[in-house]
Amino acid sequence: MTSPLRHLTEAGFPGKFYIDGEWRKPIGSVAAAATVVNPATEQPIAEVALGDDDDVDCAIAAARRAFAGWSTTPPAERAALLDRIHALLLQRLELFAQALTCEMGAAITYARRAQVPLAAEHIRVARDNLANYQFVTPRGSTAIMREAIGVCGLITPWNWPLYQITAKVGPALAAGCTVVLKPSELSPLSALLFAEVMDDAGCPPGVFNLVNGTGPIVGAGLASHPLVDMISITGSTRAGVLVAQAAAPTVKRVAQELGGKSPNIILPDADLSRAVPLGVGAAFRNLGQSCSAPTRMLVSRSQMEEVEILAAAAASELVVGDPLAESTTHGPIANRPQFERVQTMISVGLKEGAKLVIGGPGRPGDLQIGLYARPTIFSNVRRDMRIAQEEIFGPVLSIIPYDTVDEAIAIANETVYGLGAHVQGTDLETVRAVAHQIQSGQVHLNHPDWDPNAPFGGYKRSGNGREYGREGMEEYLETKAVLGFYR
Template sequence: MTSAVRHLTEAGFLGKFYIDGEWRKPTGLATAIVVNPAIEQPVAEIALGDDEDVDCAVVAARKAFTGWSRKPAAERAALLDRVHGLLLDRLELFAQAITCEMGAAITYARRAQVPLAAEHIRVARDNLATYPFIATRGSTAIMREAIGVCGLITPWNWPLYQITAKVAPALAAGCTVVLKPSELSPLSALLFAKVMDDAGCPPGVFNLVNGTGPVVGTGLASHPQVDMISITGSTRAGVLVAQAAAPTVKRVAQELGGKSPNIILPDADLSRAVPLGVAAAFRNLGQSCSAPTRMLVSRSQMAKVEILAAAAASELVVGDPLAESTTHGPIANPPQFERIQAMIGIGLEEGAKLVIGGPGRPNDLQVGFYARPTIFSNVNRDMRIAQEEIFGPVLSIIPYDTVDGAVEIANDTVYGLGAHVQGTDIETMQAVAGQIRSGQVHLNYPDWDPNAPFGGYKRSGNGREYGREGMEEYLETKAVLGFYR
């Protein structure tokens, strides 16, 4: 038993929800088992909510909304500041929870999963301090006001990061929230609820109800007293949530699937562009919606790129996520492991060239949902491995003949979440970036920017997260004419 599970067990939180400032038992008896993907063994049992639990949390959030939304911005920022500090103080506890619940290497959990999650809190706090909630347009006042009660649905792949990316801007805007984390990775969410409680969050401002998508997710989406839903998940899940929300005409913000391209321009430094492209594609073992899993390469450079890509992938250390030498742990859960294995098989059937990896576990790993980092080359743009989101360590190298052709291939997908462009001529890269239909474009692997808005075109969703735009998703616009005389 890890220290995180022991902490939650001893506190009695595994079988409870956090509603109206209290840890409460669920109304029903449904539970779910949390499985450690590294050992394929149960490590915890959590309660699952029902419609009555959802209603209880929504009522608490609605009751708290008026008071919280009228708090001075400085008071809301002060709460976020306390949350930020506590989260960093408990970094190791959160890292262990994330490693236990979804298999992230402990080194990666410590340096990325938790610190980047904390950054969303800091950014929301800082943006709140300077945001103009009232602006002047002639004699009219343009007011930005909290939209109301928000249902937040988060995924299993970045469990804490996605929570803070939604909770922090929503609270900064003056909204109250009901969080439904993934039932597959709920441990870090329960620890976060404890942070909110210890930070002195007013009752009802933050609420947590564990549960499944069809029950708790749909319950939040269809609830008439919920003003907005923000979901991060698969495109299929996003569609179902939008359908459930439609009768109540609530706002729905969706951050969904992706099949992001990485265009390696002919003048790029391949010795840098290719290894970093492999690392980006396999970040979090490819379990990231914006992972650049399509590498577009000039046809004349394919042979060299294959060699560089294989060398980069061979340096990855897949194994026990608690080992300091491990760079990549197991796939987070059995369904995702099976999906990855199936798609690798499809790539072979479609005739793609296997550069490295392939089906099955790494040879020395017999237990755990471990997948082999896999690279295909000579991938045709129409192949399923080039079109479908695999959500695992599978990279497709696709040849192009002209830069215009590369842009066409990059846009030839139903998704539009992220994209990368590598080269040496900044004007060319900027021009290519302007033609790609996606919510973000990264030029030459820049540092992550928590203030850069993130979201999708097409079936990758709508709305934006992160930074100022992320907070504005939780605001309504009111015009008061004749306000100024």
Template sequence: MTDPVGHLRDAALLRRMFVDGEWRSPLGSETAMVIDPATERPVAEIVLGNSSDVDAAVAAARAAFPAWAASEPGERARYLLALRELILQRSELFAAAISLEMGAAISFARSSQVPFAAEHIRVAAENLQTYRFLEMQGSTAIVREPIGVCGLITPWNWPLYQITAKVAPALAAGCTTVLKPSELSPLSALLFAQAVEDAGFPAGVFNVVNGTGPEVGEALSRHPDIDMISLTGSTRAGVLVSQAAAETVKRVALELGGKSPNIVLPDADLNRAIAPGIGSCMRNDGQSCSAPTRMIVPREKLHEVEQIAAATVGEFVVGDPFAESTTHGPIANKAQYDRVQRMIAVGMAEGAKLICGGPGRPEGMTAGYFAKPTVFSEVRSDMAIAQEEIFGPVLVIIPYDTIDEAVEIANDTVYGLGAHVQGTDMAQVRAVARRIRAGQVHLNYPAWDPQAPFGGYKQSGIGREYGVFGMEEFLEIKAIVGYGEPS
């Protein structure tokens, strides 16, 4: 097996932060263990930064900002493409790190976690080739300029993917950055910092400070020299970041929780609609904010849907994330495992019909945060399992009688991040999609589009990521009136 811990230069960098182009010892003294969720054993120890470390990283980013902001878009694109190439060259190393630190099946880390992350970098570089940072509107110039120093806070569930989804567009826009990755899955972030260093980015353009949310995350959010905060995390974390950032009136972009619906219309081919929907719900062990965890189906087809669901889950292989045959590894950490177990118990207490799965580990497993892929049916929209984000391999099936009722159920949560619609009459599929209050709607399981803006309505967040829209989150708009008048 590729050893991501050993690759961090004999593990010395595990106790460092990357600031101003060099690896420094943090001023903070607290440590945190990186736990392998498949064994519940520690595999590495990191040193956590503190507010003084944040000050140093922000100062480095502030000093680097004028030159990076003034650089040509083509130059920034070349750096980004060099970074992408290094990540692809080290893809097996990154995949191993992700499997080790958060339990993703190695096949999934190789096929999705790493290549999708690299795509964000490619897209950011590609957009720089055509993006117009200055446009004329009559004699007025509309100029888009980098907002400044950006604090980027990323989660544990897609540790590399979420880093590149923020860092790549921010750097493309001409901003400088300070990253706080999750302290629960820091290995891929440190490997990413190594790649940035090896790609030759100017010192201070990208910085990493490991630490907790209450310490490093709050220090970034409150810092007067941070111009923007971008967070991917829970809705609760988004509220805390927004409150802290309000003191200095900085821009805040939030990608938060979800309880995404998957409406199966009456004319849908169930053989094409159900199994892929379950796969989408439970990929990454259901630990995706946009996972379609509510399958909304015609009541008269409920029994057939249940049969397909049980058969589909029966083909999953839950086990050692480094085994080639494994489709689903463990839940990423103990706190999340405990929540998944608690919510499965809640669903059973609420009277939902358990189709497969249930509480506890799969048969024969005595250690590791392994959960049974679980499907509930005959779920009502007012049940907790239909309203709360579980963030695990748990699907709820909700029956409906009319399409209007299906849309009402789809919109009946505080969230609005993703959604799916399945059907053969595309006019009807499109019409239903227009009625769903969500930032991204997928029709009949299309291919992933890295240029499609991603973000939420309601309590699922503020702002958009991915593609051109993601880069524009990091830009200010300036109007220079009279710019085109003759001298």
């Protein structure tokens, strides 16, 4: 199979944007490029063109021209396009998996098993929801109409590059919107491959557009542009605030999926032999580089010693190393700034006096090259420690003791975030009651299967709006009431 780098280079995609159904070179007055670095080797692997305001204007103009036609296209035709996109993503699964591995370090086995197929699921769900959605419903003599909001700027992160693209593009197109995508400049290769899928699937010109660039230029340009009707951003809380500020003068809708510091409450009656290893696995999924990762494990004080033993055993089973090796479960941290952040916060945990159960600073084993971090677990973490309050975004788990279930709930809720949460216990009535009191957009009970139809989003500083499922599509719709429509 042709490598993704060779495929992209031979097609000339890294130096171009996808605008109005064509691959185009930047038109901005200042040529700029971002160097994509393979985090496993710390070597540059590609140069990707970065856009400016002129490129943003061009892409938005194309999306605006296409909106009138696309928004009135019969739902069956929009669903047919989504069906073709879904099929192409699955056909090219290996190409995407290889791209994700080299651009952000995902273990190839994880990219094949999760990053790509779960991304494809967002397209399938968007197609299925579109096929069953009632865009006009009666309420007495009034018609409640749901209509596409317009041109949408989509800003996606580096940690789940393809997954977050499909989570936005799928429902936006299903709703009848046209889009301009700005992927992270740190992991843009899978986005270029996705643009190729859109082209090969027969997406009408202007319906989908891609402009690579930085947040302060392309991201801010989309957010402030008067012809953009909505911004959807997945990123840090800081980035979400900046986007909202830029969008405020034009009073556009802003959907934000931002940071998190998710709790995992292990109730006293939980089966620790199951709950603790699964909790460690969830916290370190994608090497902890997930905004909803449950990186605060809340445990009854009397069970701390047993939990520490089980957690250390689970972490010791993880294989950190070459992401292309079939035996590897976790590759490197995705980029240098994040690697430094993780190392800093591990040092902070030690200085704060937390008990180091396993891991610690530096690279694991004899790895000398690559942005590899040691899966690290702290215990006896006080609720006011920085490692208990700040989003680390890496393989660092804090085990926090509680004396009563009410105290566990209070600890779970005492952060500025509210994106995800987990509750483990044998008595389902109690588990449900605890879940009801947690302030977060999602709560997982006893580690259920992933549900692509479950809406995802945050309370508090974790964001506004929802993604996934029916609610994810409705973010891209306006509500119109037509009185006297029915007689």
